[in-house]
Amino acid sequence: MLQVKVIRDDKKRIINGLRKRNWSAQQLKVLDQILDTDDKRRAAQKDLDDLKSETKQLSNQIGQLMGQGKKSEAEALKARVGTIKEQTKVLEEQFNSAKDALDELLYTVPNCPHKSVPKGKSSEDNKVFRNWNKPFPTLPSDAVPHWDLGKKYQLFDFELGVKLTGAGFPVYRGQGAKLQRALIQFFLDQAIKAGFEEVIPPLLVNTDTARGTGQLPDKEAQMYTCERDELYLIPTAEVPVTNILRNEIIPEKNLPIKMTAYTPCFRREAGAWGADVRGLNRVHQFDKVEIVQVEHPDRSYKTLQQMLGHVSRILNKLELPYRILLLCGGDTGFSAAKTFDFEVWAAAQQRWLEVSSVSNFEAFQSNRMQLRYRDADGKINLAHTLNGSALALARIVAALLENNQTPEGIQIPKALWKYTGFKQITLNGKG
């Protein structure tokens, strides 16, 4: 969430930012409500603290009087404390209700987009940040989409997934399973080489963790829940990995902190099913290698660019046509200040598939989870958090299969050979 202090001191900038998210004048009124509520909270705290201070002093006096055996004087003071306590109760309620109201209001305000984020309503308005200027792969005349290839070469099986779980939970098998594992290994190696520390986090998280990165309350419907144990299946490794540093104060010299993790991701995708959703284009469970950075505010945008470079290099090595989009205000996620999406070209479907989303959250997440750093002067500030997919598997597989299909089989990019152990996917499954 945004800091009240920032809303107060930098209101114009916030208003301009939220306008890029197409906030109406009506919606923007919440900012004034926030400031009003914060004023109330502060006023109540002042009065409350004064009363508590008085109570404390009187209590100390009572203690001393009792020690001296001056019982009647002590009793008189006790009576005074009694009346103060009644006022305290009233103020306490005011204070608490103001505090709760403030939090609730703050939870409704998304992050303020960076000044470089374009205005726009939907994905239609995203800007192509870097286009693919080379030719697309030319496919044989009998080329088919990946879901047909999956059947033909027995790489994954959706019907079997339905039997075991439900729609959108594919079973990978044979060379399909091995390709999946090879990609994970490849992505992890790339991240480790780039200086990220590998972690293997839990796949189930508690409510504090889900709140830390903004899944609660913003995206609760996106997550699978284990209600009995009050746990959530992670929709992305970002959630457990970023929360590793929740409530921590990091020495400035330790920044940036770079972590990577492979995890399966679970997404309910409620209401997201439409015409374009076939095969691996959208599934409830997919594998992903995530990169996370905690960075000094002064450097976070430079770091964001570096993360784009990392993802680009991987896609180059996979020889996949891709483009980078700068998301417009209307399409930028609730918690993000700036987001780039990577899309790869799936040649048989003749469409772009989103395979990575790289974002700078600035202090939005760290404010929620109190993730801070201590600078050289000993001052404590909120750190910036960033993360990106590097990369998300299911759609990468889809593009890889479609683009590399030949009459002899599906060709595996060279960079993966040492991970797959085969150079092509063939009907007999022997490569």
Place this chain on the structure above:
RNA sequence: GGAUGGGUGGGUGAGUGGCUGAAACCAUCGGUUUGCUAAACCGACGUACGGGUAAACCCUGUACCGCGGGUUCGAAUCCCGCCCCAUCCGCCA
């Protein structure tokens, strides 16, 4: 799942009703000493939210000893509920 014992500051750990935001030790940082290092000695060393102020390396208030509630003039300390952890038993990859 059953039994027992626990949750105190970065760590170890004292503290069973007021003088405890919390001893002591360790770690860390600054200084003195020193050919260098080490040792020794001295000092500093929580966080949040407020107020003084628009601001401070300044002063000050409140809260926080797992979480929530209760008793009391006063709670780390007593009572109730919850959560978590350790160990043993059971079960099990």
